Amino acid sequence: MSDIIYHHYDPSPFGEKIRTIFGFKGMSWKSVQIPRVMPKPDVVPLTGGYRKTPIMQIGAHVYCDTQAIIQELEKRYPDPTLFPDGSEFLGWGMSFWTDKLLFSTAVGIVFGTFGDQMPPEFVKDRSEYSGGSINIEKMKAALPVALQQFAAMLDWAEQGLADGRSFLLGEKPSLVDFDLYFNVWFAGRAPAAKKVIEAFPRLTAWTERIAALGHGERTELSSTEALQIAKADDVSGYRGVIAEGEAHSGGDTVTITPNDSGRVPVTGELVTLTNREIAIRHQNDIVDEVIIHFPRAGFIVS
Template identity: 35%
Template sequence: MNDFLILHHYDSSPYAEKVRLMLGLAGASWSSMLSPVQPPRPNLDPLTGGYRRIPVAQVGADIFCDTALIATELAEMLDCPELDPANVDAEAAALMEQAQKKAFFAAIGAVPTPRLLGTMLLKFGPIGAVKFIKDRMDLVKGGTVRAPQGDKARAELNSLLDNLETRLETHAWVGGDAPSVADFATFHPLWLYAACNRRPLEAGPKVEAWYQRVGEIGHGQREEITQERAFAAARDAEPRPLPESVADTPAPIGTTVKVAPADYGKVPVTGRLVAVTADRVVLARDTDHFGLLHVHFPRDGYSVTAQ
């Protein structure tokens, strides 16, 4: 199996920033495969079978979707238990939950509309901004997420900042005495807000100092690679051995199923169900170009539907 880690991402993706900081904490060397900010993604769609979200991690012929599962993989792969969400205490886990759900979807709505539109025009140009807005509207269509706007969005964001300030009064980092996945999960919606607002984050003194420290962790040793190199890594490898499945699988092992996020970006990936554990679902995809691929999803927050 090719043992180098490839992250399919784009630089302004907040969830990708969460993973890049994980790689920085571990001091990891990794390969960067830049993706378009919206579909189609020719470097990624053939590998995942159409999974809509980003980032995606790749090790050879194994493809890992969703940052929660990527964190678990990196913790084991890089021997860095601080990256495993299972090691976070209850109070830090509550902050992660608030940041990644309510606050994340409030981050853009909390930015004044003229400034947000200005940010998109600067980044994408007039036509690109229209395409980007349409794509993000399609992303949440049919899902359960409703992004707050205006005062409600600012209240959600301020609630996170207040809770974070309180936590940091007694802890150096969100997770305790050392940086961990809890910091990156809490940091990335604030990073998104600051980027869209084009201003430094304004918060309490503890939060501002912590925000600076998290950003200084960096991204490890990053190397840009080509699409062909990422494809060769999949083509030249065999998927790793499968984990043992639990008894209560959502469909019989070996049957064709569709897996999709349950909340937003609900574009299904079709494949053969080959493993289900307490925390993940693994699909096998037989492809003409790469041969056999295994695509890994979290079990929590994803639906599995038999064909």
């Protein structure tokens, strides 16, 4: 089995979501540190311009968005599963709350707390990423409301743990746990949010159990080496699946665009289109040919 190569940066909240899943599954993986802001010259050849963090690489196959990464990890490393007792609906559905609404609340807390200390180029990059503008003064003024909303939502988890269960769905960790954990980890950098978290004793003990899972076995890899690995992997014979009834056909030139933030279209030849996955064949001079995988939910094909 080819090595898992993980492109991330250590403070990344979505990066932490996958790192804790590596720990849960007891995996070994290669770590490639990427820039926090554009340009990302050693990432774009792999992703065709997709700019979100993290991405996962296996040879010349590149997985964009944590949904696509998790789907592939479950396929390759099914035990232990992220979906005990048939909890796929809860796990994926929860992620659309935690990765969007709850995460935006956590971002408001972090920017409202540390915005004055952030480099201007970082704020500018995140403004472009969000498709709008980031007003640090407004986020500072809104911090009390963000903290109140954060506390109200964390109280749901505290109630859910009231019967003494170890994890949110029972005695086994699930995707639901990792969905919530990375937001608590991220927002908890802010002292006021940390106080909110500590006011929930069951939730605090739960975060400690998740953190104790670790990150698996990590070794470092340079971005140059990762590009060389992609270039050496021949994917010319890769054939995907086009589901019946789709409006697009295999071989069509399409663009894939996130529907929320980081809306940079990625162009390639369509090879897979199902309810769960989109994959395109993308070519450039640096890596020759890669297969870029996206989840269907949250991405637009045109």
